[in-house]
Amino acid sequence: MSRDRQYRPRPGLVLDVDRSTPPVLMHHGEQLRLQKLPADRSRIIYPPEPLEPIEDPARAVREALASPVGSDPLSARLFAGMKLTIAFDDVSLPLPPMRRPDVRQLVIESVLDLAADAGVDDVHLIAALALHRRMTDAELRHVVGDRVYEAFAPRGTLYNHDAEDPEAMVVLGTTDHGEEVQISKRAAESDLVVYVNLNLVAMDGGWKSTATGLSGYRALRHHHNPATMTRSRSFMDRHNSELHHSNWRQGEVLRSAGVEVFQIETTVNNDLYGDGPMSVLAKREWEWNVRDRASFMASRAALDRLPAAGRRKVLHGWRAPYGLTSVQAGEVEAVHELTTAQVHRQQLVPVEGQTDVLLFGLPYISPYNVDSIMNPILVHCLGLGYFFNLYRGRPLVREGGVVIMSHPTTPEFNPVHHPSYIDFFEEVLPETTDPTVMAERFEKRYAEDEWYRHLYRTGNAYHGVHPFYMWYWGAHALEHLGGVVVLGGDPATVRRLGYRPASTMDDALEIASDIVGPRPTITYFKNPPLMMADVT
Amino acid sequence: MTGPTTADAQRKRPLRGEALVFEDSPARFGLARLASSLRPGAGAGTGPLRHTEDFAPPAIDADSWVRIRPRLAGICGSDLAAVDGRSSRWFEPIVSLPFVPGHEVVADHDGRRVVLEPVLGCVARGVHPLCGACANGDLGRCERLSHGHLEPGLQTGFCESTGGAWASEMSAHLSQLHEVPDELDDTAAVMVEPTACALHAALSAGIASEDTTAVIGAGTMGLAVVAAIARHCPPRQLVVAARHPHQQDLARSLAGSLPTTVATDAQLIRAVRRVTGTMVIGSGAQQRCTGGVDVTIDCVGTSSSLALALAVTRPGGRVVMVGMPGVTTVDLTPLWQREIALSGAYTYGTERLDGTEYRTFDLAMELVAAADLGALVSATYPLSRSTDAIAHAAAAGRRGATKICFDPQGTR
Incomplete structure (x- = not known):
């Protein structure tokens, strides 16, 4: 990002819509829309502008490793003959992927420099993907950089975590809540695990990194379930998230079992588009100049005219110019508190009061469709899971309120990445959309299905149970809301999700009015770039 | 008379x-x-x-x-x-x-x-x-x-x-x-009369109670076959390929309490895979279950329906053709490689049920x-x-x- 010295990022903003408010930009999957909102009862929440990035990221990383919190310097914890495992966040972070060099590359290179200085030669690098799909070689190379990739991948010491390899996983105990704790055997047997995070949202990091990223179904099922998710309010707010409480308990077991973790967490600003032609997407509409308008019109027309495959190629090829805003290293919990504050510094927007109707424009990407298709289950997950839960305090929408999501929601799936999603859509959703019911009736069979296991372990498929987790991600919202409307979605698909389709915003608001009453208040959560509402 | x-x-x-x-x-x-x-x-x-x-x-x-x-x-x-x-x-x-x-x-x-x-x-x-x-x-x-x-x-x-x-x-x-x-x-x-054809097909398919069975097609013949199977020779699990929503509803209804999965033609391979716990290999026209159902009854009789039947039938299984096939071009390699038995079921006559003969x-x-x-x-x-x-x-x-x-x- 090229910014002058006087650059002062503006905080997030809640704009009350009046008659002079211009139509607002709304993502609609792989397309863009302009939407006029009703005056005098609508408001738009804009994200803060990108924080100024750290000028010398490599130096910031070195300093963090040398001056960690709650821990000796990393160099003091490295010694010749030790087993060192470096685990790192997978392809689901950040979104979209960042331009080279990825922050993880900078961190891993610094860690490896220190390890080399200490004479450590037994080093493994593991993509801590839990039950996500295996990263491709190109994706691994992008994250760790050419130098690290060339040094480790050919020797088989840079690889994807495999939660279904019975020889490579170990159960270390159970929490006082009866939750099993399972982890990569390599990590468990290492003298030190260095976990390298890229914390895009407040949910990421902490004990969730090790206890989830390096774990498997046997442990994950204890917190990736409907009961836990409905008690996580929200799962973006660590201290009020049962998901995190469970992970923290599992972390305690890891610690008690002698697993030494040196946590490195990094944050980036929300500069998705830089100063190029896409920058209009991050601007506030009333500040658009002629060039911005032309740029928007051209982008919209091009995306509308391109075939779906072409749109996908263009959009998923985008690499964001994020800037590093902080690096924290040391003891897991101490590090995570600092990191969360940094995420909040970039993303938190104070919002007063709840709304009757909450409006999202869902973009083309979610954590689980990088270089892939946003299938209907991921639409549910992004809208009712991620976007709905981007709050602290209380939900943006009142209990019994309505969420309107703008997205085409076509029944398209990537059969390589999401094979069990297809079956989930064809078999489970026609039977039930109730997370608890589907968990009881279907989850185990999908989790233990040999074909899904085979595709997860040898291909690039998400684990068989993953679509269930994506559905559970929306469990809190499903319990809280009075209805969900999908604007511009394929009607049959939308109905299968248990939602109501609407072809226009007027239709959507009319459907919403049937649930929440006439002239509802409306809040448009204009996301991305990512932000989090601090609702009082 | x-x-x-x-x-x-x-x-x-x-x-x-x-x-x-x-x-x-x-x-x-x-x-x-x-x-x-x-x-x-x-x-x-x-x-x-x-x-x-x-x-x-x-x-x-x-x-x-x-x-x-x-x-x-x-x-x-x-x-x-x-x-x-x-x-x-x-x-x-x-x-x-x-x-x-x-x-x-x-x-x-x-x-x-x-x-x-x-x-x-x-x-x-x-x-x-x-x-x-x-x-x-x-x-x-x-x-x-x-x-x-x-x-x-x-x-x-x-x-x-x-x-x-x-x-x-x-x-x-x-x-x-x-x-x-x-x-x-x-x-x-x-x-x-069409029901008699369907009954004959269902009974001649030799469906055992522990079998899994697929029915391809849910027109008159396919639906009547589903009804016949449900009444006279219910397998452990039935899978029906029905293209249209009303056909899918009718198939579920006629199957009654028989455990039944209804899918479109395009979904059949995956549905059979789920039911039988097999795997899927290949893509496009070469996609098939590695295992499959014990018996498939093809009530359509086209090249594509027969190819689909061969793709979802386990090695050593049986395919019964009820739909009149006419001149059909189909790759019979799976028939050979998987030792699948292919037979026809035409009209009716006398059925043997539990040792008793019935018209x-x-x-x-x-x-x-x-x-x-x-x-x-x-x-x-x-x-x-x-x-x-x-x-x-x-x-x-x-x-x-x-x-x-x-x-x-x-x-x-």
């Missing part, structure tokens, strides 16, 4: 009436084939099928032949194939032209309602001694379909001598007639009543609207219909 009466003898005299006649016209047969390549059912307007109000049904001068007056006559897949010029040339020696189509029929005879068992076997043809199959009661396997005192014809509706049900009057041998009980109305009764038609009448298969009759047309009727039947699935019938007396 009762023996021939004086009234029957009088009715043997030809009475001129309304009929749809399939003429001996190779040129029109070709035109029908061409037209139907653009739109299924279009052969009715251009092909050899001709509507006439001045048709004199041929008389059969032999014992036990009577005249019957069709009340409802169904349009079957084999009828559509003939009308559209797509019948296999295999039929040439066992069909005689011109003929009046129509073999699914409920008719009036001597003041009673009857259904016709249309296979023209040795008894109807006056062939003595009976062939081995007819002697065993396996009428559909008769070896004398072009012999005896009738012109060649495997069934009524494909035989010049007998006429057919797409007419106001036709001939029938007394051995072909089954009296309809009062509890079956006409729409139920006209379903007896298939008797079982069919009971099944039609029990499963309310008369509800599958979606629309009836007078003979004069044959083009509309054929078009409706050819597009039945897309138009939310199942069985289309003619009302030969024009009284509905």
Whole structure:
């Protein structure tokens, strides 16, 4: 990002819509829309502008490793003959992927420099993907950089975590809540695990990194379930998230079992588009100049005219110019508190009061469709899971309120990445959309299905149970809301999700009015770039 | 049935009436084939099928032949194939032209309602001694379909001598007639013949209670097969490929309490995979289950349905073809490599259930009543609207219909 010295990022903003408010930009999957909102009862929440990035990221990383919190310097914890495992966040972070060099590359290179200085030669690098799909070689190379990739991948010491390899996983105990704790055997047997995070949202990091990223179904099922998710309010707010409480308990077991973790967490600003032609997407509409308008019109027309495959190629090829805003290293919990504050510094927007109707424009990407298709289950997950839960305090929408999501929601799936999603859509959703019911009736069979296991372990498929987790991600919202409307979605698909389709915003608001009453208040959560509402 | 009466003898005299006649016209047969390549059912307007109000049904001068007056006559897949010029040339020696189509029929005879068992076997043809199959009661396997005192014809509706049900009057041998009980109305009764085909197919498939079974197709035949399987030979799990939403609903309904998964054709491989715990390999046309169901019943009879059947049937399993296939191009490598047995199921005769023999038609009448298969009759047309009727039947699935019938007396 090229910014002058006087650059002062503006905080997030809640704009009350009046008659002079211009139509607002709304993502609609792989397309863009302009939407006029009703005056005098609508408001738009804009994200803060990108924080100024750290000028010398490599130096910031070195300093963090040398001056960690709650821990000796990393160099003091490295010694010749030790087993060192470096685990790192997978392809689901950040979104979209960042331009080279990825922050993880900078961190891993610094860690490896220190390890080399200490004479450590037994080093493994593991993509801590839990039950996500295996990263491709190109994706691994992008994250760790050419130098690290060339040094480790050919020797088989840079690889994807495999939660279904019975020889490579170990159960270390159970929490006082009866939750099993399972982890990569390599990590468990290492003298030190260095976990390298890229914390895009407040949910990421902490004990969730090790206890989830390096774990498997046997442990994950204890917190990736409907009961836990409905008690996580929200799962973006660590201290009020049962998901995190469970992970923290599992972390305690890891610690008690002698697993030494040196946590490195990094944050980036929300500069998705830089100063190029896409920058209009991050601007506030009333500040658009002629060039911005032309740029928007051209982008919209091009995306509308391109075939779906072409749109996908263009959009998923985008690499964001994020800037590093902080690096924290040391003891897991101490590090995570600092990191969360940094995420909040970039993303938190104070919002007063709840709304009757909450409006999202869902973009083309979610954590689980990088270089892939946003299938209907991921639409549910992004809208009712991620976007709905981007709050602290209380939900943006009142209990019994309505969420309107703008997205085409076509029944398209990537059969390589999401094979069990297809079956989930064809078999489970026609039977039930109730997370608890589907968990009881279907989850185990999908989790233990040999074909899904085979595709997860040898291909690039998400684990068989993953679509269930994506559905559970929306469990809190499903319990809280009075209805969900999908604007511009394929009607049959939308109905299968248990939602109501609407072809226009007027239709959507009319459907919403049937649930929440006439002239509802409306809040448009204009996301991305990512932000989090601090609702009082 | 009762023996021939004086009234029957009088009715043997030809009475001129309304009929749809399939003429001996190779040129029109070709035109029908061409037209139907653009739109299924279009052969009715251009092909050899001709509507006439001045048709004199041929008389059969032999014992036990009577005249019957069709009340409802169904349009079957084999009828559509003939009308559209797509019948296999295999039929040439066992069909005689011109003929009046129509073999699914409920008719009036001597003041009673009857259904016709249309296979023209040795008894109807006056062939003595009976062939081995007819002697065993396996009428559909008769070896004398072009012999005896009738012109060649495997069934009524494909035989010049007998006429057919797409007419106001036709001939029938007394051995072909089954009296309809009062509890079956006409729409139920006209379903007896296709249901008998479905029953025969289901029972001949050898489905065991621990098996998994797939049914491909959910038109009249597929749905009746589902009903037959559910009633007489329920497997551990049934998977039905049904293309249209109403077919999917009907398949679930007819399966009753039988554990059943309903999928579209495109979803079938995945559905079978889920049910059988197998894996899927290959992509596109080469996609298949590594294992699969024990038995597949193909009620469509096209190249793609047979290929799909082979893709979802386990090594050592069985595929039964009920839908009339015609000339079909399919890669039989899986048949060889996976040692799958392929067999046909044609019409009916005698079934063996738990050591007891039953006429298939008797079982069919009971099944039609029990499963309310008369509800599958979606629309009836007078003979004069044959083009509309054929078009409706050819597009039945897309138009939310199942069985289309003619009302030969024009009284509905």
